[in-house]
Amino acid sequence: MVIQKGERISPATEFKKGIIPQNKLPIGSETVRTHKGDYPRIWIKVKEPNVWIMKSVYLWLSAGYEIPQGCVIHHLNKIALDDRLENLCLLTRAAHRLIHDDELKNGKIPGKPLPTKTIICSKCSIKYKGQIQRVKSYCQQCAKERHREKDRAYKKRLHSKCR
Incomplete structure (x- = not known):
């Protein structure tokens, strides 16, 4: 069965104009x-x-x-x-x-x-107290380093498009 543009499949079960819903x-x-x-x-x-x-x-x-x-x-x-x-x-x-x-x-x-737990850093394997928010958790130092790396990669991509 081929449906044409504007054709309504089941008009009997569609909402009717002017009828107020029960809820x-x-x-x-x-x-x-x-x-x-x-x-x-x-x-x-x-x-x-x-x-x-x-x-x-x-x-x-x-x-x-x-x-x-x-x-x-x-x-x-x-x-x-x-x-x-x-x-x-x-x-x-x-x-x-x-x-x-x-x-x-x-x-x-x-x-x-989130409750505070002992977490193992995904990068350097150091144990620290913190709140698990993601699958990969990083200690404060590794998180800063990871952020800097991502920032550098973003700027590199941005500048490569400008040239």
């Missing part, structure tokens, strides 16, 4: 989502089609406050699902990072830092 949520709907291993957060639908913002941000803005660029909403009791206005405060990203820095280092926030 479409109205404005004001709330869902709990977890993003990249972070804490679960409540999101609220504010506009069509599919414009969602965090409920904490929505409550902060609806109370008449602003969120300047470079600032975030922080939960004072560190429970991300507790979106009461008295539990929210506005912090700069740097200040927010300082508050959560100990938790990030100790691995208390799920999905954030």
Whole structure:
């Protein structure tokens, strides 16, 4: 069977115009989502089609406050699902990072830092403490050397194209 350009294979099973899907949520709907291993957060639908913002941000803005660029909403009791206005405060990203820095280092926030392990360098076979992030792990000295080699090779390729 040869399909011609513009021919529709199974029009009976295609989406029809004007039919609203069963899983479409109205404005004001709330869902709990977890993003990249972070804490679960409540999101609220504010506009069509599919414009969602965090409920904490929505409550902060609806109370008449602003969120300047470079600032975030922080939960004072560190429970991300507790979106009461008295539990929210506005912090700069740097200040927010300082508050959560100990938790990030100790691995208390799920999905954030990798645990520290004894790793053997792929190049010089020296054992060191670190976080395994790739199949090939390098000690600090070998990583710097490898970066320099890659940089030199890139510049060499770049200059050879210019000639």
